[in-house]
Amino acid sequence: MLEWNVYVEDFNARKFKAHNVFTNRRFVDACKKAYTEHKSDRTAFEEDVRKALRYDYWSRCEWEIILSSWPPSDRVKEEKIDVYDQVMLNWKVFIDYILNNIKNL
Secondary structure, rough: OOOEEEEEEEEOOEEEEEHHHHHHHHHHHHHHHHHHOOOOOOOHHHHHHHHHHHHOOOHHHEEEEEEEOOOOOOOOOOOOEEEHHHHHOOOOHHHHHHHOHHOOO
16 A cells, blocks of 8 residues: 555544555555556656545545644744645656655555
């Protein structure tokens, strides 16, 4: 299984934890389907993976965390980010990782 960790909140434990996006079976299946349909078209493959990532992880409160400065400052506003935002920070590397390890998906 592939591993790409992001930060999420564990509401029950009241702490942050790492979450592997590839534990989401629907997302993994969507990546496999995108590869099967677009083996020779990287742009189309990326778009399908992006759509699947949005569907599963974008703007859902269970996948969102708030970033803030430390110590807290009035000059820096808190910012809400979700799993989608965290993956998009290294989008090209993420896509390369999937393509280079597609057999392990």
